[in-house]
Amino acid sequence: MPMLGGIPGHPKSKVLLTGGTGFIASHILDHLLECGFDVVVTARSQAKGERILASIATSPNVVNSVGCKVTYAVVENIAEDGAFDEVIKTNLPLHYCIHTASPCQFSFLDPVNDCLLPAINGTVSLLSSLQEYASSSLLRAVLTSSSAAILNPPNHRPVYDESSWPDDQTLNWDLAADPNAPGDTTYRASKKFAEQAAWEFVEGNELSWDLATINNTYTFGPLPRSLDVKNAGEFKVNTSNERIADCLTGKWSQEIPRTAPVFTFVDVRDVAVAHVRAMTRPKAGGKRFYVVGGFFSNAQIAGVVHGLGRAKHQGREREVGNKGEEVEMCQECVNWDDFPENHWRFNNARSKNVLGLEYRSLEESVVDTVRSLREMGVGKGKPQIAGHGDPDEEIVPN
Ligand code: NDP
Numbered sequence: 191m192p193m194l195g196g197i198p199g200h201p202k203s204k205v206l207l208t209g210g211t212g213f214i215a216s217h218i219l220d221h222l223l224e225c226g227f228d229v230v231v232t233a234r235s236q237a238k239g240e241r242i243l244a245s246i247a248t249s250p251n252v253v254n255s256v257g258c259k260v261t262y263a264v265v266e267n268i269a270e271d272g273a274f275d276e277v278i279k280t281n282l283p284l285h286y287c288i289h290t291a292s293p294c295q296f297s298f299l300d301p302v303n304d305c306l307l308p309a310i311n312g313t314v315s316l317l318s319s320l321q322e323y324a325s326s327s328l329l330r331a332v333l334t335s336s337s338a339a340i341l342n343p344p345n346h347r348p349v350y351d352e353s354s355w356p357d358d359q360t361l362n363w364d365l366a367a368d369p370n371a372p373g374d375t376t377y378r379a380s381k382k383f384a385e386q387a388a389w390e391f392v393e394g395n396e397l398s399w400d401l402a403t404i405n406n407t408y409t410f411g412p413l414p415r416s417l418d419v420k421n422a423g424e425f426k427v428n429t430s431n432e433r434i435a436d437c438l439t440g441k442w443s444q445e446i447p448r449t450a451p452v453f454t455f456v457d458v459r460d461v462a463v464a465h466v467r468a469m470t471r472p473k474a475g476g477k478r479f480y481v482v483g484g485f486f487s488n489a490q491i492a493g494v495v496h497g498l499g500r501a502k503h504q505g506r507e508r509e510v511g512n513k514g515e516e517v518e519m520c521q522e523c524v525n526w527d528d529f530p531e532n533h534w535r536f537n538n539a540r541s542k543n544v545l546g547l548e549y550r551s552l553e554e555s556v557v558d559t560v561r562s563l564r565e566m567g568v569g570k571g572k573p574q575i576a577g578h579g580d581p582d583e584e585i586v587p588n
Contacts, residue, residue: 202258203329204228205469206277206284208316209291210262211238213428214334214406216414217462218288219246223258225466230281232265232274232291238416239264245416265291268312269303274319283327286469289316290334292384295429296373306366309380310387317391320399328399332469335385337407338378340480343451351537352405352478356382374451385478392476400475402468404461407482407536410434410555411458412562427568433488434559437495438569442488445576446526449487453533456483457550457558467545479541483549489527492575493519494556517553523575 205222209215210231222229223246233239239262246260263277268291278284291312298304313333320328342356356378365371366379385403392401409430427435436442464481468474497517541547563569 202226202228203285204230204281204283206230206232206274206281206287208232208265208268208274208287208289208312210242211414211416212290212294213411213414213431214409214458214461215288215290216242216245216416217411217458218290218465219260221459221462221466223260226258227286228259229261230277230284231260231262232277233262234264234266236264242416245414248415267308268292268316269308271311271315272319273312274316275323278319278323282324284320284324285327285329287316287320287324287328287331288334288465288469289313289331292334293377293380296377298373298376299369301369301371301373301376302367305376305380306363306383309384313384314387314391317388317401321395321397325398330399330469330475331401332465333385333388333401333403334465335388335403335405335478336378336381337405337452337454337480337482338381339385339403340405340478346534349535349537350480352480352540355386402474402476403478404464404468405478405480406456406461406464407454407480408452408456408486409458409461410455410559411461412558413566417566427563431559431563434491434495434556435563435568437488437492437575438560438563442492442575446488446492446523449489449528453485453487453529454482454536455486455552455555456481457555460547460549464541464545464547467547471544473544477540477544479545480536480538481541481547482536482538483555484552485529485533486552487527487529489523489525490519490529490552491556492526493521493523494553495560496520496523496575497553498557498560517557519553526576 205227207215207219207222207229210219210233219229219231231242233242242262243260265273265277267273292309293305317331320331339356340350340354342354342360345360347354361379361382366376388401413427413431460483461481464479468479494517497520500520501517
């Protein structure tokens with residue numbers, strides 16, 4: 191399969207990227223532009239689409255990749271029949287599609303309409319529309335699935351890899367559709383069913399293009415530039431970064447909350463690279479990729495945040511480079527660690543072997559998330575973390 195984008199002398203490839211306002215999509219967009227692709231992003235309103243374009247104008251990546259064209263199309267609700275027909279028909283030829291748009295939160299008033307149907311119908315209708323209108327140019331679709339479509343709590347496997355799915359006894363439609371179900375049950379089921387529906391679509395149709403899925407775990411990292419920071423009502427830290435924001439804003443001052451149920455993390459920039467390589471590498475077609483960088487706990491996050499504060503306090507913040515490698519995790523925080531004994535393990539070999547991923551450390555991911563949150567105005571005060579007696583220690587450098 192040819193990789194057209196970024197190769198001199200070849201016409202540019204065009205990528206349809208859904209959910210352009212999202213945390214993960216914003217980093218995928220950056221990486222697509224770095225690699226020289228033209229991109230059509232979808233957003234739920236014109237205002238959101240304009241914000242994405244405005245944020246790109248200030249991006250160093252775009253300045254570096256002169257000539258990349260980014261446009262947006264409004265897709266208000268992916269759950270609606272034919273939601274993607276128009277954007278696909280008006281943007282041909284499309285060579286690739288990356289589908290990130292899906293509800294990503296753990297609380298739903300109406301589990302079926304607010305989460306399950308957008309996730310499942312959104313995926314199937316997108317694949318159907320791609321097949322109907324874009325099949326003559328399309329090479330591959332990449333679906334952002336989740337580790338939720340791999341893990342099987344509470345009956346965990348000793349080691350997880352891409353061969354695993356949640357079983358039907360513990361994660362089924364009845365459990366997920368129950369309005370009294372915990373929101374994470376509904377979310378996890380939405381990812382399982384959406385990915386299953388995507389593979390069934392591929393098996394049930396004769397396609398000239400193929401599918402890959404990224405099954406990333408809990409994702410940390412810098413916030414999207416397109417967030418509307420001036421509009422406080424609309425600015426919300428995405429679900430997976432919330433705990434780092436909470437740590438910064440003093441919500442952990444009495445107690446570091448329990449980490450469960452997920453103790454694995456990955457940096458969003460590694461997730462972005464995974465998507466783009468899964469899109470272009472010939473061997474990635476037809477495969478799932480379990481994308482996980484390592485283990486974490488809330489105490490370790492607090493340890494990094496506090497370690498960063500100490501570095502500043504001691505005048506060493508310059509030593510904490512862009513990779514965060516000089517941060518010494520605060521041991522008082524780590525004493526609170528609730529990382530379980532005999533925790534299951536993960537096997538991310540396929541993501542390394544096929545996609546060539548080299549994962550960022552927890553320190554780097556948390557340091558860069560903290561810096562990005564501070565730039566967005568989150569956690570500017572002097573929050574304290576439970577278990578510490580020195581209120582003069584600045585927690586976060588600027
Ligand atoms: P975000 O909430 O930041 O992004 C979700 C995107 O989907 C937003 O652009 C949102 O639009 C859009 N969206 C949601 N529902 C609809 C709908 N009904 N119609 C149209 N658009 C919709 O989440 P992330 O970036 O974190 O997540 C992106 C993908 O990654 C999701 O598929 C998620 O399940 C998956 N994922 C995320 C992980 C994480 O830890 N963050 C881990 C594993 C997988 P708007 O902004 O306008 O609401």
